[in-house]
Amino acid sequence: MDLGLSPEQREIQGLAREFAVAEIDPHAAAWDRERTFPRELFARLGELGLMGVCVPEEYGGAGADFIAYVLVLEELSRADAGVGVTVAVHTSAATLPLLMFGSEAQRRRFVPPLARGETIGAFALTEPGSGSDAAALRTRAERLPDGAGWRIDGGKQWITNGAAAGTILLFARSDPAQRGARGISAFVLDAEHVQVARHTEKLGLNSSSTVDLVVDGAEVAADRLLHEEGRGFAVAMATLDGGRIGIAAQAVGIARAAFELARDYALQREQFGRRIAEFQAIQWKLADMATEIDAARLLTLRAAWRRQQGLSHTAEGAQAKLFASAVAQRQTSEAIQILGGYGYTKEFPAERYYRDAKVTEIYEGTSEIQRLVIARELLGLRERSEP
Numbered sequence: 176m177d178l179g180l181s182p183e184q185r186e187i188q189g190l191a192r193e194f195a196v197a198e199i200d201p202h203a204a205a206w207d208r209e210r211t212f213p214r215e216l217f218a219r220l221g222e223l224g225l226m227g228v229c230v231p232e233e234y235g236g237a238g239a240d241f242i243a244y245v246l247v248l249e250e251l252s253r254a255d256a257g258v259g260v261t262v263a264v265h266t267s268a269a270t271l272p273l274l275m276f277g278s279e280a281q282r283r284r285f286v287p288p289l290a291r292g293e294t295i296g297a298f299a300l301t302e303p304g305s306g307s308d309a310a311a312l313r314t315r316a317e318r319l320p321d322g323a324g325w326r327i328d329g330g331k332q333w334i335t336n337g338a339a340a341g342t343i344l345l346f347a348r349s350d351p352a353q354r355g356a357r358g359i360s361a362f363v364l365d366a367e368h369v370q371v372a373r374h375t376e377k378l379g380l381n382s383s384s385t386v387d388l389v390v391d392g393a394e395v396a397a398d399r400l401l402h403e404e405g406r407g408f409a410v411a412m413a414t415l416d417g418g419r420i421g422i423a424a425q426a427v428g429i430a431r432a433a434f435e436l437a438r439d440y441a442l443q444r445e446q447f448g449r450r451i452a453e454f455q456a457i458q459w460k461l462a463d464m465a466t467e468i469d470a471a472r473l474l475t476l477r478a479a480w481r482r483q484q485g486l487s488h489t490a491e492g493a494q495a496k497l498f499a500s501a502v503a504q505r506q507t508s509e510a511i512q513i514l515g516g517y518g519y520t521k522e523f524p525a526e527r528y529y530r531d532a533k534v535t536e537i538y539e540g541t542s543e544i545q546r547l548v549i550a551r552e553l554l555g556l557r558e559r560s561e562p
């Protein structure tokens with residue numbers, strides 16, 4: 176599909192594609208089977224500039240734009256959706272909010288190691304009692320005497336990269352008198368401030384690490400507060416507005432992997448003396464898959480373009496994620512159907528794509544919440560309390 180990409184965007188897309196084919200594809204099945212988080216891979220992605228694609232060079236990034244970044248996410252996720260989400264959370268949910276909301280001192284301190292891939296980033300919002308209703312979070316941040324900083328207590332659930340992260344963007348209630356979204360602040364924590372309480376066993380996405388974290392009276396200096404006190408929920412919502420575009424790109428990558436597998440298989444598999452690609456039923460499935468994937472990619476690129484232009488992208492990002500995640504879910508199932516019994520076995524990656532696709536309808540806001548976000552934007556009802 177000719178998307179009118181710039182030479183730089185094409186170059187970065189090509190770099191990510193080449194790396195994914197050579198260094199990720201061959202290992203993805205084993206990482207899935209053995210539930211391996213390939214830590215060393217991210218250092219190599221860092222060397223290539225792919226851990227900070229859209230971070231300015233002066234902060235250690237590759238200095239490309241947000242469109243280049245979503246193209247990279249599609250390529251990585253086509254090979255391994257777990258690698259895709261690791262990079263997506265690291266970049267759009269940890270590095271970019273630090274750039275967007277950090278003081279200059281915070282940016283200089285925290286962003287370069289993240290952008291170079293020396294440190295991995297995480298985003299800790301969800302708790303056992305607060306998922307879609309993120310504003311109900313209970314983790315507490317109490318001021319230490321004499322403005323010396325903050326003491327943080329609480330627990331976070333299902334935190335991607337949580338066990339590997341050196342920098343964790345964590346949300347806590349700093350004013351218990353305020354209910355809901357008000358009174359929440361964002362903090363920048365190090366690995367030493369949190370303990371991993373549990374590794375989560377998942378349906379798919381097994382090469383990504385998902386953990387529960389405990390923060391047990393961690394004391395952090397005042398300069399760990401990100402943005403203004405009590406304005407953390409706005410940080411979280413703005414982060415998710417951009418993050419969703421990355422998850423849409425991840426979903427496009429998974430769907431594309433399923434399509435390419437099904438197409439190649441259909442051109443080889445023979446039944447009734449003909450290649451199954453010659454049956455109209457299979458042709459129609461492949462035609463629908465290709466059409467839906469292109470549509471999902473275009474919605475994703477539209478949202479990425481708007482973000483890059485500094486235009487509002489709340490509804491567009493939610494639309495891209497809503498649509499692309501449904502496409503991934505539907506088309507990974509169709510890929511299994513095209514492969515028949517082989518699709519249901521571990522001999523082919525179709526079943527992995529199917530398992531990996533489901534979560535794109537859940538994290539960074541479920542599909543129900545995306546519809547709420549879109550409807551509120553359409554109707555001009557801008558109350559924001561969902562992730």
Ligand SMILES: Cc1cc2nc3c(=O)[nH]c(=O)nc-3n(C[C@H](O)[C@H](O)[C@H](O)COP(=O)(O)OP(=O)(O)OC[C@H]3O[C@@H](n4cnc5c(N)ncnc54)[C@H](O)[C@@H]3O)c2cc1C
Pocket residue numbers: 264298299300301305306307308332333334335336377380385534537538539540541542543544547562
């Ligand atoms: C693999 C994985 C990785 C994750 N990584 C992270 C991470 O890095 N950081 C982080 O902070 N969180 C992370 N999460 C958490 C994720 O964002 C939440 O699971 C998600 O926001 C949904 O919350 P919940 O699971 O508590 O579901 P719930 O909010 O309990 O929702 C349950 C059901 O009710 C529906 N529902 C809820 N409210 C409404 C409503 N108002 N209207 C209509 N329907 C509604 C939902 O759509 C859903 O179908 C991760 C989750 C998973 C599974």
